[in-house]
Amino acid sequence: MLVGLSIRNVVLIDRLDLTFDSGLSVLTGETGAGKSILLDALGLSLGMRAEAGLVRQGSNQASVTASFEISGEHPVVRFLADQDMTLEEDLLVLRRTVNPEGRSRAYINDQPVSVSLLRSVGDVMVEIEGQFAQHGLLDAATHRSLLDAYGGLESEARQVADHWRHWQDLRRQLEDARQKLEQARRDEDFLRHALDELETLDPQPGEDARLGEQRQFLMNAERLLEALNGAAAELEGDGSSGAERALANAQRQLEKVADKAEGRLDKVLAALERAAAEVADAEAELSSVTADLDLEPKRLEEIETRFFALKDMARKHGCEPDELPALREDFASRLAGIDGGNEKLAELDRQAREAAKHYHDSAAGLMERRMQVAEKLSEAVNRELPPLRLEKARFVCQVTQQPEASWGAQGMERIQFEVATNPGAKPGPLNKIASGGELARFLLALKVVLAEASTVETLIFDEVDSGVGGATANAIGERLARLAVSRQLLVITHSPQVAARGRHHWRVVKEDDDSSVLTRVDRLEDESRREEVARMLSGAEITQEARAAAQRLMRES
Template sequence: MLTNLSIRNVVLIEALDLEFGAGLGVLTGETGAGKSILLDSLGLALGARADSGLVRSGEPQASVTATFDIARADHRAVDLLADNGIELETGEPLIIRRTLKADGGSRAFINDQACSAALLRDLGGTLVEIHGQHDDRGLLNPRGHRALLDAYGRCDNGAVGRAYLAWRAAAERLAESRAAVEVAARDRDYLSHAVDELSRFAPEPGEEAALAEERATMQKGARLADDLSAVTDCLTGSDGGVAQLRQAARRLDRIVGEYDPLAEVLAALDRAVIEADEAEERLAGAAEALSFDPARLDAIETRLFDLRGLARKHQVAADELAGLRDDMAAKLAAIEGGDEHLAALDAEVAASAQAYRQAAQLLSDQRREAAARLDAAVAAELAPLKLDAARFRTVVAPLDEGQWSAQGMDRVEFEISTNPGAPFAPLVKIASGGELSRFILALKVALAERGGADTLIFDEIDRGVGGAVASAIGDRLARLSQSNQILVVTHSPQVAARGAGHMLIAKASDGMVTRTGVHALNDGERREEIARMLSGAEITAEARAQAERLLDA
């Protein structure tokens, strides 16, 4: 809901701060007072084209700030802002500001965050609909008619959406499989040879590293073999160092009792023997670990060379050869069993397409039934609005298969015929001005505001009518205002009398400067304004009495 509008330096408006409430608000004033300026200002804030002619003469720039109360967390505006990185907390006002320089440059802000005019325009469409000579074409755009009809008829397109997604997913799987089979078929001979070669070689993940490590160990053993053999000869055998140490220890053990200091020498020899035994064991272990079989080393080197050659041939890492073999085998199997697999997928696509058609046909039937009810509801509203010669219809027509979507296989468009015998055509191409606004009002009343913006503005919807028709317009605007904020620019006292709030737009001049102002009327001022609308420049007692009766009614 629009709560505040602040305008600075727009044409004849120097500075204006307005507050708006819920329900039906009316704006009145004499012709040329500046009502269109007010709507142009709001349009600028909502993303309309920035025309430098709106900047007040002599001023460097104009600005308009509009504040909205977004009462619902599921409001379309909240989702749109979130999609563009702007978070709106629950209860936080939405403040839109637009500045326009005299040279034509403009800037836009949403809650003090800079934004594009395109985002502002999209956001404005979720907040306000302006109908009349400043119509934003929101309701008149056929792209939104299908959603409006679905909301009116409570047509659930969820089943159609799910069926459509299942159908498209099956079709994509079929297309991918066909493409894979076609590509694989072209490479049948290559795949067959490659799979056979890799299967015979049987590479394993991690094999390259294991072979390289084993080869390095054997090569190291070959280099150290002679030295290890010489060291072993020094330690082992009857004349080796270990045997000599043991012999020395035995001789010393026989005489150690004759001279006590020799006990320490014997202990040292015993330790040396123990260390020498341990060294001998470790030397034997090292020799065993570094031992190599020339035939085994040759086999390892051959296997490693062939493994790396295959990896280069297929342009993959050696560890990926096993996986490559499995992938190629799967492709080869797909070729060999491709026809059967494609036939199964083709059957799946046909079944899912049929399921979609059935669901979409049920939705189409619901739409046609809802269209008949909507047509009748709109027809009932036309005569009281002096549109009794007009006819309204909702077209539900089939789309080409290439245009089917998750919303079904129908095109929905509202059309009218303004005169008996005249062909039906889109609403915007036939009606204009106040007549167009009255058509929109009839449609809005019939739809009972299922969908659309929270704030509706009707610009001179009562143009060219009066009496009972104006009363009918006022009645319908009042009914709409029970669920929406309605603002109406009117010259009709019957409409003005139905408002919950009343603002007077007036133009004043001091001989040098002309300014447009807006004044919220109290009860007495409101009666005088409605009396002026009834009688003209001279307000009579009879006009005041009639104004009183309209207000009381």
């Protein structure tokens, strides 16, 4: 619910702070007093178009702040949460500033936001209906959701949307599988030849690195043999020499006198024994390495042949040698896909056709129920028209099945509110057929019928009583009052019958002095309110008869 509106330096308004209550609030005043400026200012805070002409002459900035009281379950809370914005309190504040060049900035609870986000939030909070409205019920995009809400069809609509998304997902999978199979078939000869080569080569994971190490080792075989033989000669010695013999001789010499050394030679003898064992191990390892080099003289040639075969195959396929095993598996998988591709396509096609049937059946059922609800909605709105002096007009909620190319998550039909203002005339869109005054009354009739279908809590009617009076104006006032039981209504009116029904009443006045022209808004209570209704009845000169008539209107309302 709108609870406050603060306006600074907008056209003829220098400073204005208004507070609002629930129920029906009316704004009255002489033509040209500035009632439309209030709507323009509010629209600015709701994200509507900003223009440099809105900035009051001589000011460097115009600003408008609209404050709303909301509950934790209000749809705007979830909407803002999806935008990573949270509300700390049950208060939503929308603010907009405009400079003299027409550039504007938008804020939600003092956080800078885009104008498009501000407009989206504004659409959730307020609907402006009237002969100059551009959104609300005139927006055909809202008609489907309003019809579903009116008929309680939201659950079925969500189910149709789920069926649509599942069907489209399977269609994409089927098309993707079909394209891959076609591509695989084009590449079949290459795949079979490449797979034969890879299976013949039989590359193994990590083989390239192992072959590289062996190749490097064998390429240095000559130098390695020379070093190995030299080391062995040094260890074995010549004749009576040699490390092992020297260690054994030293050990025997010391063992002869060990019993006389009182244990002092024990560590020396142990060290000599370990050294002898290490020398023996070293000689054995030298013999093994030497045997590797001596026993397979052709091994280097074999390893190089294998090593370069892997390199050539990897270069041919534009990959690393270690990727060849995975490439072989991929080629084999793709060929298997060709062999079993028809079965996979047939299964996906079966699933897609089944999903299409589920969508079609649920969408067709929903369309039928929408047609039934549309008929009830049309009848309900048409019952509201005669008292609003639209007895010759006819409202139609048009539900038209669309070709398959136009089907979607919302269903398989187009839904639009249409009117015919004369008997026998073909119905057309609301804003194309109805005149300004007729349009405002059509919108009022719609709103009365759809009162419970919309989540928007604040409705604004701009001169919905334009061009009518007497019983028609009284009928308009009665419907506005009925609608205000469950919604907050702000009504700009020239009709005393409508003004008399207001729970709250403001008068817009334009003050003109030698230096400037300003718009002022006064809240009226009791006597002042009766005087304003009397003025609306009698004109410039308020008579006692007008006051009595005003009192009677207010009492009857």
